[in-house]
Amino acid sequence: MKALLIAESRQGQLLPASYETVAFAQQLGTETSMFLVGSPQSLPQYAGKLYLADAAQAGEYNPAVHKQLLLRVIEQEQPDLIVFCHSSYGWDLAPRVAASLSVAQVSEVVDVVDGDFVVPACNSKLRRTVKPQSSPAVLTLQSGAFNLEAPSGSPQVESLGIDVKNGIEFVAYEAAEKGGVDLSKAEIIVSAGRGVGKPENLEMIQALARALGGEFGASRPVVDAGWTEHNRQVGTTGQTVAPKLYVACGISGAIQHLAGMKKSEFVVAINTDKDAPIGEVADVLVVTDLKQLVPILTEKLQS
Amino acid sequence: MKILVCIKQVPDMESKFKLNPAGTWYSDQDLAWRMNEYDEFAVEQAVQLKEQTGGELVVLSLGPARVREALKKALAMGADRAVHLQDEASHEKDPFAIASAIAAYSREENFDAIFTGMQSQDRGSAQVGLMLAELLGINAVSTIVDFSCDGNSVTVKRELEGGLKAVVKTSLPALFTCQLGLNTPRYPTLPNIMKAKKKEIATPALAAPAALTETLSVAYPEKKGQGLVLEGDAGELADQLLSILKEKTTVLK
Ligand SMILES: Cc1cc2nc3c(=O)[nH]c(=O)nc-3n(C[C@H](O)[C@H](O)[C@H](O)COP(=O)(O)OP(=O)(O)OC[C@H]3O[C@@H](n4cnc5c(N)ncnc54)[C@H](O)[C@@H]3O)c2cc1C
Numbered sequence: 001m002k003a004l005l006i007a008e009s010r011q012g013q014l015l016p017a018s019y020e021t022v023a024f025a026q027q028l029g030t031e032t033s034m035f036l037v038g039s040p041q042s043l044p045q046y047a048g049k050l051y052l053a054d055a056a057q058a059g060e061y062n063p064a065v066h067k068q069l070l071l072r073v074i075e076q077e078q079p080d081l082i083v084f085c086h087s088s089y090g091w092d093l094a095p096r097v098a099a100s101l102s103v104a105q106v107s108e109v110v111d112v113v114d115g116d117f118v119v120p121a122c123n124s125k126l127r128r129t130v131k132p133q134s135s136p137a138v139l140t141l142q143s144g145a146f147n148l149e150a151p152s153g154s155p156q157v158e159s160l161g162i163d164v165k166n167g168i169e170f171v172a173y174e175a176a177e178k179g180g181v182d183l184s185k186a187e188i189i190v191s192a193g194r195g196v197g198k199p200e201n202l203e204m205i206q207a208l209a210r211a212l213g214g215e216f217g218a219s220r221p222v223v224d225a226g227w228t229e230h231n232r233q234v235g236t237t238g239q240t241v242a243p244k245l246y247v248a249c250g251i252s253g254a255i256q257h258l259a260g261m262k263k264s265e266f267v268v269a270i271n272t273d274k275d276a277p278i279g280e281v282a283d284v285l286v287v288t289d290l291k292q293l294v295p296i297l298t299e300k301l302q303s
Numbered sequence: 304m305k306i307l308v309c310i311k312q313v314p315d316m317e318s319k320f321k322l323n324p325a326g327t328w329y330s331d332q333d334l335a336w337r338m339n340e341y342d343e344f345a346v347e348q349a350v351q352l353k354e355q356t357g358g359e360l361v362v363l364s365l366g367p368a369r370v371r372e373a374l375k376k377a378l379a380m381g382a383d384r385a386v387h388l389q390d391e392a393s394h395e396k397d398p399f400a401i402a403s404a405i406a407a408y409s410r411e412e413n414f415d416a417i418f419t420g421m422q423s424q425d426r427g428s429a430q431v432g433l434m435l436a437e438l439l440g441i442n443a444v445s446t447i448v449d450f451s452c453d454g455n456s457v458t459v460k461r462e463l464e465g466g467l468k469a470v471v472k473t474s475l476p477a478l479f480t481c482q483l484g485l486n487t488p489r490y491p492t493l494p495n496i497m498k499a500k501k502k503e504i505a506t507p508a509l510a511a512p513a514a515l516t517e518t519l520s521v522a523y524p525e526k527k528g529q530g531l532v533l534e535g536d537a538g539e540l541a542d543q544l545l546s547i548l549k550e551k552t553t554v555l556k
Pocket residue numbers: 192193194195196218219220221222233234235236237238239249250251252253254255256257260270271272273276288289290291317421483
């Protein structure tokens with residue numbers, strides 16, 4: 001069994017998530033080689049063969065260019081598995097490669113059981129065990145599912161030339177707006193999710209945060225709807241927080257939200273759905289309507 | 304301009320999921336169905352593009368008879384006609400088979416712009432859109448959070464990690480997978496719901512290859528959390544919770 005691991009780089013820097021593919025291969029016990037469009041100045045600590053295309057020539061991510069390079073390496077290596085991270089890079093490139101080879105793709109693998117792949121379904125309320133019916137098969141790994149072993153070693157580099165240049169044109173990066181609150185420093189955060197129902201109800205979440213002496217945060221839909229600013233958003237596309245107390249009000253606990261708050265010391269979830277996946281990380285799950293409980297909590301704290 | 308938007312109907316994620324008899328997916332009994340959340344953003348963007356450029360907007364869904372409800376919603380939001388690829392066992396199809404079936408239909412239609420959701424809420428594979436583009440041999444940009452079209456040239460923002468975005472340009476034809484927050488999906492108005500009733504829902508023959516992945520089983524995740532679950536009267540819950548916080552954390556004085 002042979003796995004081709006797909007590393008990632010942005011603006012000349014290797015992205016550390018790349019090592020999760022190494023951790024996965026170790027768990028599976030397969031032979032590996034690695035593919036990277038990146039910089040020779042920022043190579044992975046990896047003791048194996050690395051197919052490297054220089055990002056200085058390839059430019060920032062262009063799917064057509066990366067796909068062509070990768071198909072060439074797959075042709076040469078004949079791997080059984082092609083392993084990506086389920087990241088903005090991996091979930092974009094993997095289906096293109098799978099479809100052009102007419103092979104199976106299994107997305108967001110969280111575990112391997114007897115050689116079969118376990119993936120979440122329905123916002124992690126279910127787990128599906130899947131067997132690819134093709135070889136090779138393409139996988140993407142859920143972020144954080146395979147722990148990074150301390151990597152070591154240096155790769156044997158085989159350089160790849162770049163011959164295609166078409167498709168999509170990269171223009172620029174746009175950073176998130178800076179300023180406002182820094183939730184990562186807060187000791188107490190009370191966050192509002194879509195379960196608050198309407199923007200006026202945000203006030204009761206803010207009042208509870210004040211009564212506890214903390215900050216208020218939010219899940220993505222609350223931010224997307226314009227009920228509060230983006231710098232309040234907790235999760236993969238917002239802030240990563242680790243307060244002493246995190247109170248999730250009306251938040252289901254999608255993986256992208258959990259990634260931003262699961263390092264909190266103590267988590268309280270207030271949710272009408274007893275099976276909400278937030279229960280997985282909650283020290284206390286209070287199954288009730290937040291509109292009833294939150295004002296009572298605030299009142300009791302103030303008296 | 305000729306525009307296609309692909310939508311999936313999914314259960315409400317707050318549902319209590321039971322398993323089907325084969326144990327390979329959720330049972331579709333006693334569920335409330337809705338349009339996949341990501342696809343609402345796709346429909347809205349497609350309608351906005353049609354309003355800007357004129358032309359025709361087609362909405363397509365592959366699935367059993369119930370998906371007509373989702374198609375009707377898209378028609379009421381502004382699509383001109385619908386295509387229903389009928390498949391009573393669509394849950395057995397994998398993303399490659401679904402993308403192939405959509406490609407088989409859309410190849411002759413020569414759409415200038417295709418919109419899909421970034422991912423479906425039940426399967427969550429984030430594959431169908433990009434595979435469809437690959438099968439059609441057109442450009443694709445995934446996870447867009449901003450879209451603007453000027454003639455044959457489209458500029459979009461692609462969402463990356465931690466709030467970073469990439470601004471990219473593509474010519475048409477192209478496919479876009481839509482991320483949450485791309486726009487504000489409109490609510491269908493009553494007159495538009497009435498008008499939508501007269502719009503065509505075509506049912507062309509379905510042509511799809513065999514699935515490339517097999518689902519062996521579906522199960523509930525093992526409860527890892529050691530968490531306490533509190534239920535009951537709100538006033539009592541508040542007292543219980545506060546005494547737990549006093550005992551277990553250092554934040555309440
Ligand atoms: C690439 C990507 C990046 C993402 N990044 C982020 C991110 O950074 N942060 C983020 O939060 N999300 C992110 N998301 C979105 C994420 O997948 C979820 O869609 C989102 O977190 C859901 O927010 P929610 O829990 O508030 O809403 P929902 O999932 O709709 O949950 C609402 C919850 O409220 C409960 N509820 C309803 N009414 C009440 C009531 N009266 N009282 C108590 N409970 C109630 C319901 O039972 C439910 O559990 C991202 C998604 C993608 C694909």
